[in-house]
Amino acid sequence: MVKSKQKIATMKELSEAIGISRPTLSRFFQDQSAVRPSTSRKIRERLAEVDYVYNFIATRQNRKLSGLIGVIIPHYNDLFFTSLLEAIESAARKTGYTVITQSSDGKAKGEAQAVARLRSMSADGAIIAPLGLDSSIEAFQIAREDFPIVFADSRPAEPVDGTDFVGTDNAQSIAAVVDYLCRTGEPPAFLGMPPLNSNAVERERAYAGKMRSLGLEPRIVATGGARESWQFEAFGHGVMNDHFSHQRYTSETILCANDRIAIGAIRAANEHELFLRRGEPHSGLRIAGHDDHPLSQYMYPAVTTAAQDIEGIGQEALRLLIERIRGERMDDSVTVLREAALKIREST
Amino acid sequence: MVKSKQKIATMKELSEAIGISRPTLSRFFQDQSAVRPSTSRKIRERLAEVDYVYNFIATRQNRKLSGLIGVIIPHYNDLFFTSLLEAIESAARKTGYTVITQSSDGKAKGEAQAVARLRSMSADGAIIAPLGLDSSIEAFQIAREDFPIVFADSRPAEPVDGTDFVGTDNAQSIAAVVDYLCRTGEPPAFLGMPPLNSNAVERERAYAGKMRSLGLEPRIVATGGARESWQFEAFGHGVMNDHFSHQRYTSETILCANDRIAIGAIRAANEHELFLRRGEPHSGLRIAGHDDHPLSQYMYPAVTTAAQDIEGIGQEALRLLIERIRGERMDDSVTVLREAALKIREST
DNA sequence: CGCGATTGTTTACACGTGTAAAAAAACTGG
DNA sequence: CCAGTTTTTTTACACGTGTAAACAATCGCG
Numbered sequence: 001m002v003k004s005k006q007k008i009a010t011m012k013e014l015s016e017a018i019g020i021s022r023p024t025l026s027r028f029f030q031d032q033s034a035v036r037p038s039t040s041r042k043i044r045e046r047l048a049e050v051d052y053v054y055n056f057i058a059t060r061q062n063r064k065l066s067g068l069i070g071v072i073i074p075h076y077n078d079l080f081f082t083s084l085l086e087a088i089e090s091a092a093r094k095t096g097y098t099v100i101t102q103s104s105d106g107k108a109k110g111e112a113q114a115v116a117r118l119r120s121m122s123a124d125g126a127i128i129a130p131l132g133l134d135s136s137i138e139a140f141q142i143a144r145e146d147f148p149i150v151f152a153d154s155r156p157a158e159p160v161d162g163t164d165f166v167g168t169d170n171a172q173s174i175a176a177v178v179d180y181l182c183r184t185g186e187p188p189a190f191l192g193m194p195p196l197n198s199n200a201v202e203r204e205r206a207y208a209g210k211m212r213s214l215g216l217e218p219r220i221v222a223t224g225g226a227r228e229s230w231q232f233e234a235f236g237h238g239v240m241n242d243h244f245s246h247q248r249y250t251s252e253t254i255l256c257a258n259d260r261i262a263i264g265a266i267r268a269a270n271e272h273e274l275f276l277r278r279g280e281p282h283s284g285l286r287i288a289g290h291d292d293h294p295l296s297q298y299m300y301p302a303v304t305t306a307a308q309d310i311e312g313i314g315q316e317a318l319r320l321l322i323e324r325i326r327g328e329r330m331d332d333s334v335t336v337l338r339e340a341a342l343k344i345r346e347s348t
Numbered sequence: 349m350v351k352s353k354q355k356i357a358t359m360k361e362l363s364e365a366i367g368i369s370r371p372t373l374s375r376f377f378q379d380q381s382a383v384r385p386s387t388s389r390k391i392r393e394r395l396a397e398v399d400y401v402y403n404f405i406a407t408r409q410n411r412k413l414s415g416l417i418g419v420i421i422p423h424y425n426d427l428f429f430t431s432l433l434e435a436i437e438s439a440a441r442k443t444g445y446t447v448i449t450q451s452s453d454g455k456a457k458g459e460a461q462a463v464a465r466l467r468s469m470s471a472d473g474a475i476i477a478p479l480g481l482d483s484s485i486e487a488f489q490i491a492r493e494d495f496p497i498v499f500a501d502s503r504p505a506e507p508v509d510g511t512d513f514v515g516t517d518n519a520q521s522i523a524a525v526v527d528y529l530c531r532t533g534e535p536p537a538f539l540g541m542p543p544l545n546s547n548a549v550e551r552e553r554a555y556a557g558k559m560r561s562l563g564l565e566p567r568i569v570a571t572g573g574a575r576e577s578w579q580f581e582a583f584g585h586g587v588m589n590d591h592f593s594h595q596r597y598t599s600e601t602i603l604c605a606n607d608r609i610a611i612g613a614i615r616a617a618n619e620h621e622l623f624l625r626r627g628e629p630h631s632g633l634r635i636a637g638h639d640d641h642p643l644s645q646y647m648y649p650a651v652t653t654a655a656q657d658i659e660g661i662g663q664e665a666l667r668l669l670i671e672r673i674r675g676e677r678m679d680d681s682v683t684v685l686r687e688a689a690l691k692i693r694e695s696t
Numbered sequence: 697c698g699c700g701a702t703t704g705t706t707t708a709c710a711c712g713t714g715t716a717a718a719a720a721a722a723c724t725g726g
Numbered sequence: 727c728c729a730g731t732t733t734t735t736t737t738a739c740a741c742g743t744g745t746a747a748a749c750a751a752t753c754g755c756g
Binding site: 020021022023024027034035036039058061062063 | 702703704705706707710711712713
């Protein structure tokens with residue numbers, strides 16, 4: 001059994017129990033070095049003996065800054081977004097900010113609600129991976145008057161004044177993959193992602209541009225009536241299973257807009273036994289992805305892909321946001337694009 | 349350009365702009381039906397024309413209940429936990445609670461910090477997927493005096509008074525898989541997960557118990573010096589790659605403690621070309637998992653597994669927590685175990 | 697020891713909302 | 727239109743902390 005410590009609810013009680021004035025304690029909790037070392041030591045010694053958790057809500061009531069940073073992602077069920085989230089959290093930990101995460105649940109309404117919640121919680125700023133085409137620009141514009149916003153990964157269809165963007169340079173990353181694929185085999189066709197956000201548009205455009213610059217004709221894989229969906233694996237599997245069943249694309253090179261689609265496509269290819277084994281002649285089918293999903297290397301064959309610099313994107317987004325929170329920068333808008341690194345694996 | 353609405357910062361301003369007293373507005377925001385219908389309509393009409401977000405922090409300052417429920421998971425980078433999180437969020441949405449998620453980052457210290465943060469934010473209660481063996485029982489016990497706690501998925505090494513638990517009935521789920529495997533082929537050996545939490549212990553025990561009850565000798569796959577790690581795929585891959593390289597387990601049945609380990613093991617098997625193709629004689633190697641990870645069905649071969657009732661676990665955990673928050677139940681401790689459903693796929 | 701500089705205390709008010717009590721106003725049914 | 731009921735307004739205080747100002751105590755230094 002644990003010796004239960006004396007429970008202290010308010011700072012006032014604490015100041016009495018410890019023999020120090022409340023305002024001094026208030027200063028101590030905001031910055032230990034703001035009080036005399038001997039006082040600081042005295043406070044910490046007594047603090048270790050009692051159970052006091054200062055009231056965050058009351059704390060933030062009067063400060064202009066709440067120390068809270070909101071992060072909004074479309075889904076928790078996507079390891080790309082959770083990786084981004086962890087990168088941001090880890091960076092925030094170092095700078096003393098607390099992260100409040102909200103999922104928009106893939107819906108514009110959820111996104112607007114998440115923004116409103118951050119506003120009502122007096123967040124100092126927000127890093128948002130927006131839904132994209134669906135996003136309510138108005139909600140962002142209004143929120144922008146309350147706190148700075150940095151978009152990460154993807155950006156809204158229309159620009160929002162005074163917001164920054166950090167993402168991957170899709171032109172560079174896609175070009176790198178296309179380049180590699182053309183150098184080592186047949187030029188790729190492109191299996192786009194459902195038109196959910198700016199990446200969907202940019203990557204398809206980057207593919208077409210790179211192909212033309214190589215003097216090749218871009219070819220887009222028909223996705224039939226597949227409707228918008230965040231279930232990328234099912235999407236990739238459904239589309240390619242249909243094609244393979246009709247003997248289409250069975251010995252070509254396919255570049256998927258992201259790894260989750262590639263995982264679905266690879267599954268379809270395996271069902272049709274299109275990947276051959278060591279020692280057998282190469283069937284010609286190659287499938288590449290984009291993002292370096294954590295499980296891509298465990299697929300069989302492992303997915304060739306472009307690894308986004310998620311760590312860098314998270315750090316940079318936080319850095320830009322904090323600059324704005326501190327009022328160190330009032331620019332209209334900053335865009336930071338990070339390069340992705342080609343990861344050559346077995347699938348190509 | 350959007351017509352920018354009149355911005356209203358406080359409820360007092362709002363009450364003046366709308367011609368209604370502030371206390372009445374306060375009542376309106378807590379329960380629309382607490383004011384006369386004509387008043388309610390009048391408020392809503394004016395509300396639509398202005399930009400007012402009520403201050404969550406000030407709101408929660410005086411209420412005994414904050415409407416906040418904390419969820420703590422070990423990692424965001426695990427689709428099992430994010431599925432659980434989404435289940436809880438979706439259930440919370442329906443009951444009007446707001447979810448605050450914290451990751452413990454796989455460390456006892458992070459877990460204690462997360463609990464402290466929830467306490468300082470005056471959360472009404474917490475649903476915690478604990479680290480397990482590492483967890484600081486003391487932090488839970490102290491927090492338990494502030495708000496009710498329900499553990500989900502796994503439970504701390506020592507019981508904590510007045511907390512509930514909702515999880516999967518490992519004895520049932522593991523027995524179902526073992527049963528199926530024995531019925532359809534060779535009895536399985538067990539590849540445990542690193543001893544991180546109660547599930548690690550329970551599943552291994554459930555395996556051994558079921559095997560003995562079938563009159564069979566349990567066999568545990570040696571994991572060598574592999575140290576504790578949440579990187580389950582790498583763990584499963586590393587352990588099995590080592591065995592396969594020495595021609596061990598190459599034509600046996602292996603039950604993995606979870607799907608992420610199975611995914612790693614399957615990758616290792618594929619590298620060694622141990623799974624044969626349709627038409628070829630069966631090699632004998634079978635690998636099963638547990639949890640029904642979202643990507644399990646996209647592996648090749650797709651993973652035979654036991655699907656946890658994550659939706660049910662999330663709902664039930666929230667229900668128990670709300671009961672306690674409302675003071676409807678003061679029991680010492682309740683344990684709810686949900687059954688898992690056998691998913692037979694290609695890997696066995 | 698006495699000076700100015702630093703650090704601490706006291707006091708008082710602020711933040712934006714909840715809430716209780718009493719008074720006023722608006723409804724309801726007849 | 728009245729009495730009775732319900733709803734709203736008014737008034738006042740509460741929550742736990744931040745913060746400013748004036749003052750008191752302590753420190754470092756010569």
